[in-house]
Amino acid sequence: MTTVTLRRIEARDLDDWFALQDQAMADPFTRDGLAAEFDNHLSRPTGLFRKGELIAAFLGWLVVDELQIFQVATSANHRRQGLGRQLLTHVLRRARAGGATTATLEVRTSNAAAIALYVNLGFVIDGERKGFYPDGEDALLMRATLV
Ligand SMILES: CC(C)(COP(=O)(O)OP(=O)(O)OC[C@H]1O[C@@H](n2cnc3c(N)ncnc32)[C@H](O)[C@@H]1OP(=O)(O)O)[C@@H](O)C(=O)NCCC(=O)NCCS
Structure with a gap:
């Protein structure tokens, strides 16, 4: 399997992020709603990329000691490959390192x-x-509980 990269989703990824979650989620964000996350200091938009392609996305807020999760989505033709678990494991580890004790x-x-x-x-x-x-x-x- 090709190596994947985990990194913050940035403004340059907005079109790809919107398309992925619009197709994957029953309750997708609007494009403007996603764009607003780039200016929100609580927000932790995180993507999993393979060969530069965004194939799984996470959105949540780190609010003091709580990671509030709003969105986890894997592109439909990349599911059941462990990508959602890999992305969420990464995000939970980062949140814990940033002071979170719980995720909801x-x-x-x-x-x-x-x-x-x-x-x-x-x-x-x-x-x-x-x-x-x-x-x-x-x-x-x-x-x-993140311990
Ligand atoms: C839910 C979702 C993110 C899972 O992503 P994924 O990358 O396919 O998940 P993974 O391959 O990492 O699966 C990890 C584990 O989750 C469970 N799982 C994932 N998909 C499953 C399915 N369709 N049926 C049963 N268990 C499943 C299994 O325990 C799996 O482990 P295993 O493959 O070793 O059995 C994906 O199905 C998705 O994008 N769904 C649409 C968006 C959505 O509903 N998001 C959640 C909103 S709150």
Whole structure:
């Protein structure tokens, strides 16, 4: 397998980032919404690149001691290659080094792939938000302790 590079997603990557998450996510950000993340000092947009191509993306905020995760997406034709796990493992390690003690997220109850990925990385279900999504689906709250 070709080597991958993990680095911050920058303004020059915006078109690729928007396209990837727009195709992958049930609830994608708008292009302007993503662009605003470059000016947010809490934001940690991180990409996994292969031969310069963005193939997995992460978005979260490091808020003091908590990493709040908003988006993890692997390009559809690169899934089940361990890339989501590699990206999230990297981001969690960096967050811990930056002072985070916990990571939190919401996920659709129907999103078995994402839930399995998070459980695989040590997240546990910490609650539920009824009707959280615009179409009325419930969210699971998940949390990991970063030690
Ligand atoms: C969820 C997602 C990011 C996983 O990315 P990925 O790169 O395919 O995941 P990985 O290959 O690193 O998988 C790691 C582990 O997660 C679990 N997993 C991932 N996809 C799975 C699937 N379709 N079914 C069951 N388990 C799955 C497995 O435990 C897997 O380990 P294994 O392959 O050794 O069994 C990807 O499916 C995706 O982009 N989905 C659409 C976007 C999305 O819903 N994001 C989450 C929103 S909160």
